[in-house]
Amino acid sequence: MALKDTVAQIRQEAGVTQEEMARRLYVTRQAVSRWETGETAPGIDMVKLICVTFGVPPERFFDMPxxxxxxxxxxxxxxxxxxxxxxxxxxxxxxxxxxxxxxxxxxxxxxxxxxxxxxxxxxxxxxxxxxxxxxxxxxxxxxxxxxxxxxxxxxKAYGEELRAAHGDEVIDAANKRYVGMGEAAHLRADELELAIKEQLRRALETGDEHGPEAEQLVRMHAAWLQMYWPEGLYSPEAHRSLADGYLADERFQRYYDAVAPGAARFLRDAVHTWA
Structure with missing residues (x-):
């Protein structure tokens, strides 16, 4: 789709006139009109502002997928x-x-x-x-x-809490490690994550956070954390602190309780037993 058509489509989807679009973008109505006729085109910074203002992905402005x-x-x-x-x-x-x-x-x-x-x-x-x-x-x-x-x-979702709890240096290092992982490493981590959920389900069915299924769960969870955490950051104390955080933050609690009710608390108790 031509850029001029993209601008017009975004405006129409938002249900605004050229004048209203111009007001929200801090330009004149004539500028919007020229974009839509193809007489001129918005620059890169204006494209960015349009995306932010009207909540559209920047790929909309490119012909290729x-x-x-x-x-x-x-x-x-x-x-x-x-x-x-x-x-x-x-x-x-x-x-x-x-x-x-x-x-x-x-x-x-x-x-x-x-x-x-x-x-x-x-x-x-x-x-x-x-x-x-x-x-x-x-x-x-x-x-x-x-x-x-x-x-x-x-x-965006967790940065403020994680940085307050662990510091900017730790979170920056973890982010760098994550984005440095190749596709094969990401696939291994994703497969282990799925296996952890299944092991959590099995361990929870035993109802015993001191049992062998719980021990295996904690070992798998520790291995998964070390795939993402910076070298040398993992420790039993850090693992236990993180598990405590799962119960303190309802977003993490929902993630694990989606496996089965009470799963987040069971994981926390198992980590405190075996980490």
Missing amino acids: QSYYCQCCSMPMPEPELHGTEADGSPSQDFCRYCYDHGDFTATGVTMDEFIEATAPMEAEALGISRDEAVSLMATLLPHLKRWREVAANE
């Missing part, structure tokens, strides 16, 4: 040779060759902001825009891309 862009840096990947490779050498469907090689990210130990600052010059050259425009574009797109969106969502 999201899979056309590297899910790490947002670089277009129109040719097969631009795709990175998985651990077995097969082409990656999600990441470009500059970001991903044989199942691992080429840039690890970085936050999203650090990644943007480091790669913006290459993005600017590839797209024929200024570095500042590239930074603005990437800051808009990256939180929606596969590599970064879960960390961005977790920051």
